[in-house]
Amino acid sequence: MDFTYSPEAEQFRTELRSWLAANLTEDIVAATRHPGADDQAFELLRKWNARLADDGWAAVAWPTAYGGRGASVLEQLVYAEETTRARVPNPLNIIGINNIAPAIMQYGSERQKLDLLPRMLRADDIWCQGMSEPESGSDLASLRTRAIQDGDEYVVNGQKIWTSLGHRADWCQLYVRTDPDAPKHQGISCFLVDMKSPGISVRPLVALNGDMDFAEVFFTDVRIPADAMLGPLNEGWKVATATLSYERAAAARLYSELQVDLEQLVGDLATARVGDRPALQDPITLHRIGELVTRIKFLEVLCLRSISAMLHGGDAFSTASLAKSVWGECGQKLAALAYDVLGPTASARWADYRLTARALTIAGGTTQINKNITAQRVLGLPRR
């Protein structure tokens, strides 16, 4: 039983820490709060992304040929832990780096990889992903944005929703229906679309707390070149599920974020009161903190078990399938504790979190769908 990191991973940690100490400033950390709506913050983050990329600290898991450093699973774990603890802003192209780039690496031409990936890493190009639609959320495969071939072009009509940074994107990885007669998973294709193409219009979505990080994207007779297709015709679902085998350490971000948030919350609670006594002497508040400390620690070990299984040939899927739901619910409990004790006016940060935490169990797959997947694929329970 060995909870230690390899010497290489520890060396990596030391190098990363010193780079961050030399380069990460308070204004960059502060800019992370509302990048979608704030132009100044956005440009500051873009410059930060470029610096990260130029120094090779942007997408450490990528091959060096495309700007990464070929980091091992443990090094990726260290990267996630350290950047989370230091409150490094998520990359502007977080979706690009984690979801789109693996697909481009697996299915794109060498030309596409060299043209697109370094620019994605530096945030020279902002990427969005056109997947969800108003009528296709959990049932993503039912998507109906249509692409019809016309000579050496495809003509696209339809609408996407929940497109992160759609209103600021230069490129879109778009999923469309190319064969409406095939079973739904087998009639989808993927295209890399220039967001400046005529016929594309974008409308930012305003979230419940006023954030504008997502958009609706409308396609009206948009013509895209046939060679913009990524992966084979009608095999877009496979493209969507392509993940780098070495990108799994993202789980580390789950517990690190919660640990940092909880430390900050308890720090803020130090001056708060519940009734006639300090919050940190209130048994119920302490009880709620204790519950979070325990769950978050167990979540951490759950994630480490998944990593260990990846490294040493065990079952990584069972533990990974649970981690997201546990993370989401912990985040919501933390947000509720913060709001309950500090109230709606004491701190914008915590009031905001009470609202935005609702997304933790929805975005990227709802808890209900997640539980269905665990029930069927891990426990082997039968489908309907």
Next chain:
Amino acid sequence: MNLEPTDEQRALRATVRQFLAEHAGVDAHVRQLIDDESGTTPRVWDGLADLGATGVLVPAEHGGAGMTMVDAAIVAEEMGAGLYPGPWLSSAVAAPRAIARFGADSEAAELLSGIAAGDRVATVGPLYSVPATLSGDGRVSGEFVVDDARAADVILTVTQHEGGLALYAVETALPDVTRGRLPGIDQTHRCFQVTLDRAPGRLLGTAGAQALSALVDDVLIVAAADALGAAQRLVDMTVDYAKTRTQFGQAIGSFQSVAHLCVDMFEKVELARSGVIHAAWAADEGDGDHRHLAALRLKAFSGQLASVGDTAIQVFGGVGYTWEHDAHLYLKRLLSFSTQGGNADRYLELIGSEFAASVTAGRPQTT
């Protein structure tokens, strides 16, 4: 970062599991012994000794397997899964750990080899209440609750001693020792009210209060592993039932509400498993603070783990409410752990308090 069991650990688990299934099954053994105060038979106990299970934590130089807390946790898990009612946790875990924590390995050498060989059965107390007292002539007095006192031929008694603590070996056959079985909801657990009335005892070793605290951590960590095993077995049984029981023309596990109840059980077990793995490792390799926090967390989660038993009965429905069905035996085992050393609430508060103190002092806990 390797948290996978070794081949030896896999083999250990399989051996214990198979032995209990063949020789100490729930129907043939556990239920038959409900009214038996020892909770085991010589045949099964000797069999466990032959496997090395009674000596898992006894150092090799005293005839034991000299294994780690991680290994003991694996054995404990199988004990819980099998609902084994015998004095394994007391004799194979609490006693050797008490002897180690009180620096009594050489003084108790014979006892340790007896424990490993299965010839001696020991228990330890009081763990969760005030220590016994000593009279001038080395006689021990006290009233406390202790597990497995009937099966045990010796109680390693924690006594007050010159501002610290001592461990005295008190033979249970003595007339000064009274043992009365306490009624409790868990038929797989043997709990006793013990009275020592100036009973002669042999001093094994002395230590400070932190030795008792460390011993309690050890016991709670392995008890948590036992509870984990019970919960895991229950999840396996419940999922099987959900796959095979049909109503309205389909397996009940195909209904989302039932499937999600199963996933909730699985989630709690996997979180608990994560906690047990980490705590057992900390007991072997972490420092005292890490081990202590890890043990507290397992107790803090014990209420959640017990709810796995409640959810299981929900999935089983009416049949889970019967005496004949085994679900209640597992629920009771889990409930036992949830109140061992106090219920989860005060541990949750304690953990919150420790965490708040560490943040306020600017030294956030990293483990």
